Structure formats: structure tokens, C-alpha cells
Amino acid sequence: MKTYQLPAFLESYSSLKDRTIRLRFGTNELSPQQMADIHSSLNCTGFLAFNPEPFSTKQIYDIDALKVDFDAGKTPGQRLRGTLYRLFEQDNEGHKTFADYYNSKMEIIINHFKKKIDDLKMPILR
Numbered sequence: 001m002k003t004y005q006l007p008a009f010l011e012s013y014s015s016l017k018d019r020t021i022r023l024r025f026g027t028n029e030l031s032p033q034q035m036a037d038i039h040s041s042l043n044c045t046g047f048l049a050f051n052p053e054p055f056s057t058k059q060i061y062d063i064d065a066l067k068v069d070f071d072a073g074k075t076p077g078q079r080l081r082g083t084l085y086r087l088f089e090q091d092n093e094g095h096k097t098f099a100d101y102y103n104s105k106m107e108i109i110i111n112h113f114k115k116k117i118d119d120l121k122m123p124i125l126r
């Protein structure tokens with residue numbers, strides 16, 4: 001994905017309960033290419049740079065050189081919990097609450113990997 005810049009004004013921000021911040025920007029009317037750039041950036045992780053003046057060529061080069069080493073999406077643990085919740089919605093397997101279902105499934109996953117640890121400790125018989 002290429003770097004692009006748009007004239008924008010910061011309309012508002014809000015603090016979220018997970019300690020992240022949501023920023024809201026507004027723009028004037030955009031060209032079709034600028035709209036395409038924005039559309040191609042949906043659900044992507046990147047950097048946001050804000051400057052009251054247009055960025056210089058050197059600044060744009062420096063921004064392009066940045067590497068994303070974080071994922072603003074869900075953590076693997078959050079993804080697993082979300083997946084288990086969807087399974088619970090489809091078949092609760094007799095559990096009355098998601099908390100009970102979640103604990104049951106997590107115990108199965110934990111025991112699966114504990115068994116792998118035990119299997120690695122066993123001596124090989126020849």
C-alpha cells in the first residue's frame with residue numbers, strides 16, 4: 001500500500017474503555033484517487049502523521065521508511081475467545097452460560113498441550 005496525504009481536520013476524539021483512542025477526521029471533497037486510496041486502507045494497520053502544513057518530500061520519505069511492527073487488530077487470545085463465543089452461539093453443548101462453556105473449552109485446549117509436554121518427556125524405547 002502506498003503512502004498518501006490528504007488535507008484533513010481533526011473533528012473529535014474519544015477514549016475507549018480498552019484505553020485506546022478513536023480519532024475522527026473530516027476532509028473537503030476528495031478526488032476519485034484519494035477516495036480509492038482511503039478505501040484500499042480500510043482495516044489495515046499503519047501510521048498516522050498529522051501536520052498543519054503539507055509534508056515535505058523528506059518527511060514523506062521518512063514516513064515511507066517506517067515499518068509496522070504491531071497489529072492493531074485483535075490479539076490471538078481475543079480471536080480465540082471470539083471464535084469460542086460463535087461456537088457457543090451455534091451449540092452451547094449443554095452449558096448455561098458462555099463463561100462455563102469458555103472454561104470447559106479452555107481446559108480441553110490446555111490439557112491437549114499439557115499432554116504434548118508429557119509426551120516429549122517420555123523416554124524413547126527401542
